[in-house]
Amino acid sequence: MTATVEENTEAKPGAVPTFEVTLRIERYNPEVDDAPHFEDYRVTVHGTDRVLDALHQIKWDQDGSLSFRRSCAHGVCGSDAMRINGKNRLACKTLVKDVNPGKPITVEPIKGLPVEKDLIVDMEPFFQAYRDVMPFLVTTGNEPTRERLQSQEDRERFDDTTKCILCAACTTSCPVFWNDGQYFGPQAIVGAHRFIFDSRDDGAAQRLEILNDKEGVWRCRTTFNCTDACPRGIQVTKAIQEVKRALLTNKF
Amino acid sequence: MQTHKYDVVIVGAGGAGMRAALESSTRVRTAVLTKLYPTRSHTGAAQGGMCAALANVEEDNWEWHTFDTVKGGDYLVDQDAAEVMCREAIDAVIDLEKMGLPFNRTPEGKIDQRRFGGHTRNHGEAAVRRSCFAADRTGHMILQTLYQNCIKQGVEFYNEFYVLDLLLTDGPDGVQRTSGVVAYELATGEIHIFQAKSVVFATGGTGKVFKTTSNAHTLTGDGMGVVFRRGLPLEDMEFFQFHPTGLAGLGILLSEAARGEGGILRNADGERFMERYAPTIKDLAPRDIVARSMANEVREGRGAGPNKDYVLLDLTHLEPAHIDAKLPDITEFARTYLGVEPYTEPVPVYPTAHYAMGGVPTNVEAEVLRNNTDVVPGLYAAGEVACVSVHGSNRLGTNSLLDINVFGRRAGIAAAEYAATADWVDLPEAPEALVVGMVESIRSRSTGERVADLRRELQETMDRNVQVFRTEASMKEALGVIDELKERYANVVVQDKGKRYNTDLLEAVELGFLIELAEVITLGALARKESRGGHFREDYEARDDVNFMRHTMAYRAPVTEVDNGPRFADEVRLDYKPVTVTRYQPMERKY
Numbered sequence: 072m073t074a075t076v077e078e079n080t081e082a083k084p085g086a087v088p089t090f091e092v093t094l095r096i097e098r099y100n101p102e103v104d105d106a107p108h109f110e111d112y113r114v115t116v117h118g119t120d121r122v123l124d125a126l127h128q129i130k131w132d133q134d135g136s137l138s139f140r141r142s143c144a145h146g147v148c149g150s151d152a153m154r155i156n157g158k159n160r161l162a163c164k165t166l167v168k169d170v171n172p173g174k175p176i177t178v179e180p181i182k183g184l185p186v187e188k189d190l191i192v193d194m195e196p197f198f199q200a201y202r203d204v205m206p207f208l209v210t211t212g213n214e215p216t217r218e219r220l221q222s223q224e225d226r227e228r229f230d231d232t233t234k235c236i237l238c239a240a241c242t243t244s245c246p247v248f249w250n251d252g253q254y255f256g257p258q259a260i261v262g263a264h265r266f267i268f269d270s271r272d273d274g275a276a277q278r279l280e281i282l283n284d285k286e287g288v289w290r291c292r293t294t295f296n297c298t299d300a301c302p303r304g305i306q307v308t309k310a311i312q313e314v315k316r317a318l319l320t321n322k323f
Numbered sequence: 324m325q326t327h328k329y330d331v332v333i334v335g336a337g338g339a340g341m342r343a344a345l346e347s348s349t350r351v352r353t354a355v356l357t358k359l360y361p362t363r364s365h366t367g368a369a370q371g372g373m374c375a376a377l378a379n380v381e382e383d384n385w386e387w388h389t390f391d392t393v394k395g396g397d398y399l400v401d402q403d404a405a406e407v408m409c410r411e412a413i414d415a416v417i418d419l420e421k422m423g424l425p426f427n428r429t430p431e432g433k434i435d436q437r438r439f440g441g442h443t444r445n446h447g448e449a450a451v452r453r454s455c456f457a458a459d460r461t462g463h464m465i466l467q468t469l470y471q472n473c474i475k476q477g478v479e480f481y482n483e484f485y486v487l488d489l490l491l492t493d494g495p496d497g498v499q500r501t502s503g504v505v506a507y508e509l510a511t512g513e514i515h516i517f518q519a520k521s522v523v524f525a526t527g528g529t530g531k532v533f534k535t536t537s538n539a540h541t542l543t544g545d546g547m548g549v550v551f552r553r554g555l556p557l558e559d560m561e562f563f564q565f566h567p568t569g570l571a572g573l574g575i576l577l578s579e580a581a582r583g584e585g586g587i588l589r590n591a592d593g594e595r596f597m598e599r600y601a602p603t604i605k606d607l608a609p610r611d612i613v614a615r616s617m618a619n620e621v622r623e624g625r626g627a628g629p630n631k632d633y634v635l636l637d638l639t640h641l642e643p644a645h646i647d648a649k650l651p652d653i654t655e656f657a658r659t660y661l662g663v664e665p666y667t668e669p670v671p672v673y674p675t676a677h678y679a680m681g682g683v684p685t686n687v688e689a690e691v692l693r694n695n696t697d698v699v700p701g702l703y704a705a706g707e708v709a710c711v712s713v714h715g716s717n718r719l720g721t722n723s724l725l726d727i728n729v730f731g732r733r734a735g736i737a738a739a740e741y742a743a744t745a746d747w748v749d750l751p752e753a754p755e756a757l758v759v760g761m762v763e764s765i766r767s768r769s770t771g772e773r774v775a776d777l778r779r780e781l782q783e784t785m786d787r788n789v790q791v792f793r794t795e796a797s798m799k800e801a802l803g804v805i806d807e808l809k810e811r812y813a814n815v816v817v818q819d820k821g822k823r824y825n826t827d828l829l830e831a832v833e834l835g836f837l838i839e840l841a842e843v844i845t846l847g848a849l850a851r852k853e854s855r856g857g858h859f860r861e862d863y864e865a866r867d868d869v870n871f872m873r874h875t876m877a878y879r880a881p882v883t884e885v886d887n888g889p890r891f892a893d894e895v896r897l898d899y900k901p902v903t904v905t906r907y908q909p910m911e912r913k914y
């Protein structure tokens with residue numbers, strides 16, 4: 072922990088320390104502001120507090136107009152991706168003590184999607200890209216009466232990309248996406264990967280054709296930002312590479 | 324103000340809402356209104372699994388599953404409903420597999436199954452492998468799969484629309500019929516009227532009544548509150564499940580799967596204390612029993628940690644590879660939020676408010692009841708918001724993911740079939756009035772108390788007084804606080820006065836539902852002078868089948884004054900409804 076973190080002297084051994092931090096938050100309400108600006112807020116947090124807890128403290132006790140999305144508060148719903156100290160993270164999965172709390176912590180909306188208010192962005196273009204890659208099982212032939220069989224190896228093949236919570240941390244950390252809003256972005260490729268490599272699926276050819284488009288996988292320049300950003304630990308770049316290879320070799 | 328017209332409107336896009344939408348949207352014109360993007364719904368947080376007697380790995384049948392459900396619910400389960408659920412469970416799992424859900428597999432490639440609390444072979448002989456799962460993110464996979472299929476079918480969603488009122492219109496026969504809902508659009512602050520022949524409520528639970536909870540910030544019981552304010556009953560609200568293993572101090576859930584896979588609960592002395600409380604199935608006893616045992620260990624001074632206020636979940640004897648394969652997400656929660664390495668250290672845990680067994684009463688067709696026997700034409704409910712009642716006084720693990728699929732599907736079909744033949748019902752006069760009064764009275768107030776302060780007081784009193792252990796005195800204390808909060812709520816003030824994404828305002832509206840429901844929960848619990856399932860009275864420790872083997876039905880007169888929002892003016896009236904018993908007579912619940 073940093074030097075500013077003061078141990079609470081009265082605490083019992085094993086108890087959690089508290090400390091003060093500044094959050095420097097990008098604020099923008101198009102109803103009243105001409106342009107985004109930063110505002111500083113000072114809060115006292117516990118060692119186990121998440122950035123989301125700090126944001127809540129500000130909203131609940133200081134400035135109710137601060138706006139952000141959140142729901143589950145433990146990294147499973149994908150609501151609260153934001154730029155924290157310049158890096159895309161989930162506010163609910165990032166402990167304040169881990170983001171250099173000795174200095175002001177900057178919090179900004181994720182980049183590349185239109186800002187609606189404060190930390191809330193328009194997610195529609197992102198979800199549209201996902202919907203465009205046919206993210207559902209496509210099957211042909213007769214349905215079996217019981218479950219389809221799938222070997223444990225075949226199930227494992229696409230396990231990594233099933234973890235995606237559609238938080239957009241990857242897509243909005245991608246420089247290609249920032250410069251070209253038409254690019255599907257890494258998440259859509261992850262979404263397609265999850266089905267392309269599912270042994271039960273027969274829609275890979277169609278999906279690959281969609282991704283072969285000029286705004287598809289070939290725009291990826293392998294900068295690895297997406298993999299670094301993913302709060303679910305998905306090997307995003309690897310998934311993209313596998314999709315590229317499937318396009319070249321027609322094997323999947 | 325905009326007006327829309329659909330045959331069916333579904334409120335909520337969690338598991339229950341989307342399962343309903345997949346049925347309804349192929350039959351009639353359907354809209355799904357949801358305050359969250361569908362994939363943000365809390366179904367995605369469910370971890371452990373979904374039970375069905377597939378018998379893929381050992382002998383099993385749905386009748387055993389029914390028995391476990393009835394016994395687990397401490398005989399307050401409506402047995403006809405439990406039969407429906409357990410029988411249809413098998414198809415519900417197979418349907419999800421066909422939709423693409425990536426279940427874990429057996430070596431033969433079938434859907435794998437594992438043990439889960441309270442699920443047994445042959446009426447309690449031994450634990451049975453009945454839970455179908457996808458690692459420890461079963462709910463995530465269900466939510467994703469249902470959403471993916473909604474995309475495939477082109478289901479129409481209205482995302483970030485908060486439904487704040489239900490529209491009922493008096494019919495010529497004096498019976499109220501469903502005519503639609505009123506929604507508030509988060510992005511613009513605009514009010515929308517949705518006229519509909521059928522409405523399905525699938526708004527999930529209300530865990531935020533409590534401070535320590537596994538539930539999302541957004542689980543504020545809106546659907547229950549909306550329906551209740553229109554004079555319709557709520558059933559069995561006093562039964563709330565406290566899940567044994569929440570991360571201490573945080574409430575974040577560590578699935579029962581951790582114990583299903585071999586995890587053991589220990590007190591500060593390292594003792595496996597569940598051997599004393601449930602000698603046969605020990606750590607896999609039903610949740611209410613485990614939660615009370617844990618709280619009792621802490622109360623009697625055997626808690627661990629600096630304040631002796633939690634117990635320990637020990638996974639250290641399991642192979643790290645096994646943990647990684649079966650429990651990857653929940654062990655990561657322990658690392659991320661408590662800095663504890665489950666391979667080598669036991670994890671601090673304490674009970675956390677988890678699941679509302681009660682809710683909007685329905686029959687097995689998911690039709691909403693307006694009293695013990697009659698339904699409200701055109702109104703349906705499914706999922707955690709509803710009370711069928713398949714969970715009775717204590718839900719078995721994995722039975723909610725099952726409930727949302729079975730009854731979500733039934734609600735979607737029933738709502739669509741009703742709408743296909745029913746006539747349009749005229750909207751009531753000034754349909755928007757209640758919602759406009761509610762939001763504008765809050766928005767326009769310039770001084771008063773903060774929402775967060777009231778909410779904190781509410782949650783603290785509920786945790787302190789209406790949690791795992793309850794007494795008449797503790798509940799009267801809670802009611803005193805709630806009464807005060809009801810008055811103070813008339814003075815809440817928000818700082819954000821704008822139209823755009825005004826979450827400040829909506830938190831104030833949600834607080835109104837929380838206060839309303841906290842009162843119903845506590846009044847029901849106070850009147851129930853017995854202990855059963857999730858409801859434990861220290862002053863009445865025994866189950867009392869003579870006086871209390873019956874469902875509580877709570878009513879309040881419908882809101883009439885609309886200009887200033889809800890007033891909580893009238894008293895809550897409690898009534899009772901008989902339990903449906905088919906083949907299982909109540910027995911003592913021993914494990």
Ligand SMILES: Cc1cc2nc3c(=O)[nH]c(=O)nc-3n(C[C@H](O)[C@H](O)[C@H](O)COP(=O)(O)OP(=O)(O)OC[C@H]3O[C@@H](n4cnc5c(N)ncnc54)[C@H](O)[C@@H]3O)c2cc1C
Nearest residue numbers: 335336337338339358359366371486527706707721723724
């Ligand atoms: C951490 C955790 C783990 C769990 N694990 C399991 C498990 O392993 N097995 C099991 O069987 N059960 C489990 N459960 C329980 C189960 O997940 C839930 O009971 C179930 O998913 C509820 O589904 P639902 O569709 O009823 O509601 P939710 O999924 O909560 O969805 C509610 C929907 O309603 C919408 N909504 C709410 N209010 C409004 C409003 N005013 N207007 C418009 N829309 C609104 C929301 O946007 C959301 O889409 C778990 C629960 C938790 C919290």
Ligand code: SF4
Nearest residue numbers: 235236238239241301
């Ligand atoms: S791949 Fe990872 S970062 Fe990208 S949307 Fe999915 S969970 Fe978020």
Ligand code: FES
Nearest residue numbers: 142144148149163
């Ligand atoms: S609030 Fe759900 S991921 Fe952060």
